[in-house]
Amino acid sequence: MTQIGISLGGPLEHAHTCSRAGCRDEAQWALRWRNPKIHAVDRRKTWLACDEHRDVLAAFLTDRSFPLEIITVGELDD
Template sequence: MTLLPQDSELGELVCSARGCTAAATTDLRWNNVKIHTPERRKHWLACDAHASSLSAYLSARGLLREVVPLADEATTTA
């Protein structure tokens, strides 16, 4: 289980897409097994407008492992 810091600890969580400043709604969990251990997860955050394009980018490279709504994260960080 991955725990993200509370919003109050980081400020607003924003989309990882270049130039986007929208609030993130999705956690795209990925790793590159060539350089990371299989259980390690890196995170890209995405807004609703960029979730599909960022997911497609990671998927095309075989890196995407999980897509989790940030609302689900909020319930696991307590």
């Protein structure tokens, strides 16, 4: 497999890595969110998630009532 990126923990073999602290698995999901107290309506932040951490990251955001959209990484704009 071709190496795509380098992280502090060594080479990665995929282009999208889960945003969960300590996870180096490939991300399949993009969680697009914003904090309405500090972000304009058109501003979105994106966290990436593997299958295992998708629900954990989504719960963190929804518990704070942040607007959230979950899409596949394949649906992300360049």
